[in-house]
Amino acid sequence: MARIYISLGSNIEPTHYLKAGLQSLRTYLGPLQLSSMYESEAVGFNGTNFLNMVVCAQTELNIAxxxxxxxxxxxxxxRLMGAKKFSPRTLDIDLLLYDDVVCQTPVILPRAEIVSNAFVLWPLSEIAPDLIHPLQQKTYAAMWDEYDKTSQKLWPVTFEWPYGLTF
Incomplete structure (x- = not known):
């Protein structure tokens, strides 16, 4: 079984779509470990704020x-396929890590957003603080400690989830 880390985000009816996305992930992957929910300003375009979180799961599926x-x-x-990269979305699900695999195809792993976006790094450091980034060779907690927290506005928000942080 591979341990995977997944980022989820939404800025269109975000509470609704994130809950729906989590239910779907649970259906396909089984038990999930959830980070806290964070709100952030849109990155790369002018739009409404996003809600973001990171989820850990295990899978027997391959990366593709x-x-x-x-x-x-x-x-x-x-989610509309073919929409501009930097645009509003109902649900954005990205594979961040698949064990400690480093690859370019079928996707780039580890995902670059881990290092560049607070809305990925902070929740990842919350649920996997001692895990070591396979390229940076630092823990996610250390990476978050070193991150320039003035570069992106981000704050924790309440997210009502009936199953707790692990379900």
């Missing part, structure tokens, strides 16, 4: 199968 499943979940929840 995981990514295909995530794309299907996004589509099932109203």
């Amino acid at each position: 199968e995981v990514v295909a499943q995530f794309k299907q979940i996004e589509q099932n929840h109203g």
